[in-house]
Amino acid sequence: MASEETRAVDTRTAMSPTERDTPAPVGASETTTLEKGPARAWATRLVVAGIVLSAVNLRPAITSLGALLEEVRDGLGMSGSVAGLLTSVPPLCFAVFGVMAPRLARRFGPAAVVCAGMAAIFTGLLIRPYAGGTAGFLAASALALMGIAVSNVLMPVIVKRWFPDRVGSMTGLYSMVLALGTSLPAAVTVPMTHALGGNWKLGLAVWAVLAAAAVVPWIPLVREGRERSVPAARSAQAPAKAQAPTQAQTPASASARAAEEQPPLRITRSRTAWALAVFFGLQATAAYITMGWMPQIFRDAGVSAGTAGLLLAVTMVMGVPLAFVIPRIATRLPHQGPIVLVLGVCGLAGYAGLYLAPAAGAWAWALLLGIANCAFPLALTMVGMRARSGPGVAQLSAFAQSTGYLISIPGPLLVGVLYQHSGGWGLPIALMAALMVPQMVVGVLAGRDRTVEEEAATR
Secondary structure, three states: OHHHHHHHHHHHOOOOHHHHHOOOOOOOOOOOOOOOOHHHHHHHHHHHHHHHHHHOOOOHHHHHHHHOHHHHHHHHOOOHHHHHHHHHHHHHHHHHHHOOHHHHHHHHOHHHHHHHHHHHHHHHHHHHHHOOHHHHHHHHHHHHHHHHHHHHHHHHHHHHHHOOOOHHHHHHHHHHHHHHHHHHHHHHHHHHHHHOOOOHHHHHHOOHHHHHHHHOOHHHHHHHHHHHHHHHHHHHHOOHHHOOOOOOOOHHHHHHHHHHHOOOOOHHHOHHHHHHHHHHHHHHHHHHHHHHHHHHHHHHOOOOHHHHHHHHHHHHHOHHHHHHHHHHHHOOOOOOHHHHHHHHHHHHHHHHHHHHOOOOOHHHHHHHHHHHOOHHHHHHHHHHHOOOOHHHHHHHHHHHHHHHHHHHOHHHHHHHHHHHHHOOOHHHHHHHHHHHHHHHHHHHHHOOOOOHHHHHHHO
């Protein structure tokens, strides 16, 4: 094991930061030649900082709104159905814009796309409370969610490219910080809004500051990628006979070029890809229903607004330790089905508690649903495990996330409609529990030890 890890590290440290972050190809082979020394260490530290700061910004746009949803509804005059539409906007944007991420990354480079995504999050969060009316609020939210969508898809690609020997641990770090960025706004948005004079607009806009910080580490990587791409392009245009053989022209480089020239994977031929996409969609449905509606469920049961926000924070913060542990366990198992089943049972127990005694056992139900929501880092880990190559991971990530988020769109909207027309939470909670059963089934199928390349080639 140690010798395999050493070889993996040697392969990764044989690549240059440019080759890791140039536009072509997305998720390029990690065997490409890389310069060593301080430049590589500097770039690696920037990438880690970029991953951490980006991950912490991928959910505040959603959970900060969930904590103040009642105030936003009253301030903008929204009905329950329109509020349900608002909670469906995140998966809609993730489905529409997430599918564009691999193409944008091939054109501009993953670092440039993530940098632009963080800038879009900053702009959307800053202007949406003051955009004026429901339509403006939705449009500004869509801008922020567009940035989140492309970053969602490219994070597994960046992890696979820069840390091919540490996919489990780096995915765990990314997922853990993402969970922290999910729970923090849920916990502090309400008290922070009260401290700011009770202005819900200011309480939402303040999260733009965190997004601005996430832009910073990507800028040097984008600039370096552009500077180095110019001489690379000129070299490529020179006559082949005028180029003397160099150390860079190694079998590893040839392998990377061969990966570029391979036709795109026919991802839709893979049953595992479809199972993973449906699993991703159903866990996203549960997550966005939880983030958008769980505080309201507790508030309607007699829990105060501040406590309801804390309960949502507890649900989200469960992902901080578990999002680091679950990917590491998953990468050591040949089949991830048992983890899927454990998470699903916790979800069913949490929904049963919400139905029977939402206020009396509120903290227990929040803990159980927090464990169930850790299906998200598990899904991200399986994306990295179900494809052999970087380009394969890029295609599988885009397909699973875009298709999955498309599947998840009706869920939060349907919950809002059921809540408004039934006058209670019985039917919505029954819907949430019913969706957990197929999530467990397709999760077991997605967890089987096989790759999408193998399945696409044999069908």
